[in-house]
Amino acid sequence: MKILILPGDGIGAEITAATRLPLEVLDRKFALGLEFVERDIGMAAIEKGLDPMPDAIMEEVRATPFTMLGPVSTMEYPPGAQHLPSPSSLIRDNLDLFANIRPSRTRPGVPSVAKQMDLVIVRENTEGFYAVRTMFEGKGEFMPTPDLAMSMRKITVQGSRRIAKVAFDLARARRKKVTVVHKGNVLRITDGLFLREVRSVAQDYPDVETEEIIVDAMAALLIRRPESFDVVVTTNLFGDILSDEAAELSGGLGLGGSINASNDHAVAQAAHGSAPDIANQNKANPTALVISVQMLLKWHANRSGNNQLASAAAHLETALDDVLADPANHTVDIGGNAGTDQFGEALARAVDQ
Numbered sequence: 471m472k473i474l475i476l477p478g479d480g481i482g483a484e485i486t487a488a489t490r491l492p493l494e495v496l497d498r499k500f501a502l503g504l505e506f507v508e509r510d511i512g513m514a515a516i517e518k519g520l521d522p523m524p525d526a527i528m529e530e531v532r533a534t535p536f537t538m539l540g541p542v543s544t545m546e547y548p549p550g551a552q553h554l555p556s557p558s559s560l561i562r563d564n565l566d567l568f569a570n571i572r573p574s575r576t577r578p579g580v581p582s583v584a585k586q587m588d589l590v591i592v593r594e595n596t597e598g599f600y601a602v603r604t605m606f607e608g609k610g611e612f613m614p615t616p617d618l619a620m621s622m623r624k625i626t627v628q629g630s631r632r633i634a635k636v637a638f639d640l641a642r643a644r645r646k647k648v649t650v651v652h653k654g655n656v657l658r659i660t661d662g663l664f665l666r667e668v669r670s671v672a673q674d675y676p677d678v679e680t681e682e683i684i685v686d687a688m689a690a691l692l693i694r695r696p697e698s699f700d701v702v703v704t705t706n707l708f709g710d711i712l713s714d715e716a717a718e719l720s721g722g723l724g725l726g727g728s729i730n731a732s733n734d735h736a737v738a739q740a741a742h743g744s745a746p747d748i749a750n751q752n753k754a755n756p757t758a759l760v761i762s763v764q765m766l767l768k769w770h771a772n773r774s775g776n777n778q779l780a781s782a783a784a785h786l787e788t789a790l791d792d793v794l795a796d797p798a799n800h801t802v803d804i805g806g807n808a809g810t811d812q813f814g815e816a817l818a819r820a821v822d823q
């Protein structure tokens with residue numbers, strides 16, 4: 471099985487290297503038969519005279535079950551490349567990765583604002599207020615006159631139903647509770663439709679408790695009682711914002727793992743960005759990417775029924791918890807002094823045990 475590593479921009483090279491090392495140990499320990507292949511995208515591809523996401527690499531992503539995608543930042547690209555869609559959005563659009571699954575939980579030894587939390591935000595990934603990703607042709611954001619800027623929010627029946635199904639299926643494997651976050655009191659038509667469809671899907675899951683919370687109240691309740699949430703399902707922009715809040719509550723953005731998934735494809739990608747302020751300083755926390763890869767292994771294990779993969783995913787999670795429990799392994803963002811490479815080495819040793 472090939473695992474395609476696309477380091478991307480900013481801290482991408484550092485965090486993918488620190489994630490690859492323990493993954494190689496995991497591969498040997500569980501005889502997963504992974505073949506590691508690394509390709510340049512983003513700035514590294516531009517420097518070779520290519521597009522940020524060369525077509526050939528897009529095809530490779532399509533054909534590869536395991537892709538580890540680093541952060542990309544189009545803001546850093548030269549003017550000629552800035553108008554091109556980012557590698558991340560090309561992958562998401564080409565593979566229709568409609569579900570962005572972002573867990574946040576407190577971990578022993580990791581300083582966090584939340585005392586206790588273990589939740590997953592299921593964010594719709596292809597609609598909502600994201601102007602560049604919602605239209606068949608053209609963009610959902612435009613400027614009819616120099617003093618007027620407009621943005622369109624797209625919500626569909628199909629998009630709402632499929633994300634709701636992902637959330638309820640996930641809740642069934644967890645604590646059986648789904649919180650639906652919306653702004654239906656103001657966005658009556660769009661979020662009205664979203665709510666209607668999520669409620670309809672909920673009827674197929676009578677064993678799962680459902681609650682509905684307005685997004686502004688949710689922003690507050692996440693801080694007040696984060697432990698009360700299990701699976702949270704919401705539209706694109708709300709999910710983006712709330713998942714950063716949740717990651718921060720659990721210890722920081724460097725802990726925010728995520729996968730982007732469709733019904734038959736998934737890509738591991740940390741929820742944070744390219745963090746240019748700390749790039750190339752050996753300061754970045756690779757935890758978010760490690761969690762993302764762990765989620766990807768588990769996602770494949772669940773779909774294929776491959777027990778070896780399931781055991782490897784569980785082992786990686788335990789090893790990560792063990793490493794994070796020791797402050798000597800903490801990177802700067804969570805109050806320690808460990809370098810990115812040091813963290814990767816500590817995790818590789820823990821995986822080997």
Ligand code: ATP
Pocket residue numbers: 480481541542543545723724725741742743744745746747748753754755756757758803
């Ligand atoms: P981009 O333009 O790619 O979104 P950004 O800096 O605007 O980059 P993030 O990359 O998400 O947004 O970073 C926000 C803040 O969080 C930065 O100060 C960054 O250093 C910090 N941060 C993000 N990811 C990590 C990480 N993995 N380890 C340590 N700090 C991180």
